[in-house]
Amino acid sequence: MAKLTFRGGAGTVTGSCYLLETDNLRLLVDSGLFQGKKELRTLNYRSPLVPLNTIDYILLTHAHIDHSGLIPRFYKNGFRGKVLATRATVELCEVMLPDSGHIQELEAEWKNRKAKRRGEKPRPPLYTAADAISCLQCFQPVSYGEDVQLDEQVRVRFLDAGHILGSAIIEVWVKENDEEIKIVFSGDLGNSGTSIVRDPFQVTAADYLLIESTYGNRLHESMVDQSEHIKEIILNTISNRGNVIIPAFAVGRTQQILYILNGMVESGELPRIPVFIDSPLAVSATKIFRDCRECYNQESLWLLRKGDDPFYFPGLKCVRSADESRALNHYKGGAVIISASGMCDAGRIKHHLKHNLWRPESAVIFIGFQAEGTLGRRILDGTKKVKIMGELINVAAKIYSLQGFSAHADQSGLLNWVSGFTQKPRRIFIVHGEASESAALAELITKETAIATSIPKFSEEYLIKSTQPEYIGITEPLTVRALDKRQQLLTAIGRLESRISGLKNGILAEGYEDEEIRELDEAIQELEERITLP
Ligand SMILES: [Zn+2]
Incomplete structure (x- = not known):
């Protein structure tokens, strides 16, 4: 009988990992990196309960590191199965996982310098860029809508989740005797009506559903107003001879902004101005976005047919080398600089903030979530002086926060999607959310659809039966709870x-x-x- 264990993305938005065991197969849906609090990050050092060399498949919903970032570590420790993902996800992982390995190496180096001063032993990085490159040989692309038979008992299908390029909802059918049980993993579900990618595919039947709940308790602002706002900020800042700095995640958010700016420049709403993407990862990812046209929505395809590249417009420059990046420090006004990391705690964005935050004529536009403790959050919270690379910088630039660009469905989007099931799931497991978000969504779903919900804890295990799931228990509780x-x-x-x-x-x-x-x-x-x- 099939068994499902929640090994991550349970009670938190990071570390997505679900272990499904059938008679002859062991598969993981996602193997994401835990991020944020230390208590969570230590989970990156745990294995998924079973020996890694006995895992046959990793079904990967999308390339974001909180879904894919532990695959190199699993490979390093013995995983030799196949990783199934859409072509776009495979290509994005080819640049994102080595980049993640590089970050792990830098972090380990920094921690080991501190450990050495304390007389402690150095620790190796979680994995290296080389480990990440090695694990890529396990990746195998699948198409949206393709039926993939894993063995006699199990088949799977990937459908568009509309979250980022290549993102997927994964349907898994497990045959037992004469019955077939269908489990649907929503992955990260997209926001309807966004640029570039299609809306999430409406699945209509499942016995069991695992649904994300990042915004289980919130509603988004309208995207149209946000674009207008960006245009106004850019025009005002440029007429004041300042620069516009946009911290953005390299994959997804950067391309969304480029798409919007492309529309404004091509239509003449914005004059031709220098726009820089200053992040090697963002530049590589944009190239993949340009290539993977099978993921585009109607509007993007229409632009292409008109002969317009949605990610390129006059004035756009891609910055790869560190020298070119440093040269931007001398730009005193009139430029838009899009750089990573999105929360400003690492990467080249720190240089651009250092050179622009103190200037009242410049502007910083936050378009993504800023977690507590990050430089981005401190600026957004109105801190008057921030320390960047050892220097105290006065915050005089205008600070804006536009939060309508989410790549996740909000509460009403999630509820609408669940309401689209004509064969209602027997049980919905609410995953990938902070406690309050998951609880609000669970309550709403039960109230509106009368479907039973559970909010699984880390390591909770269920027998998946055709009637109802049978709760087994928590196999490996977090030590801190003990x-x-x-x-x-x-x-x-x-x-x-x-x-x-x-x-x-x-x-x-x-x-x-x-x-x-x-x-x-x-x-x-x-x-x-x-x-x-x-
Ligand atoms: Zn995601």
């Missing part, structure tokens, strides 16, 4: 004390880094959670 309250408090206080003394020493020696503030912030949050009485 500790008693007193021990949890002592551990959290100990961590906070060491962070405070580390930061204090750093401040006295004038050698502290942003990462240390982030770690202190995490330790404070952890303690706050522990002292919250039920």
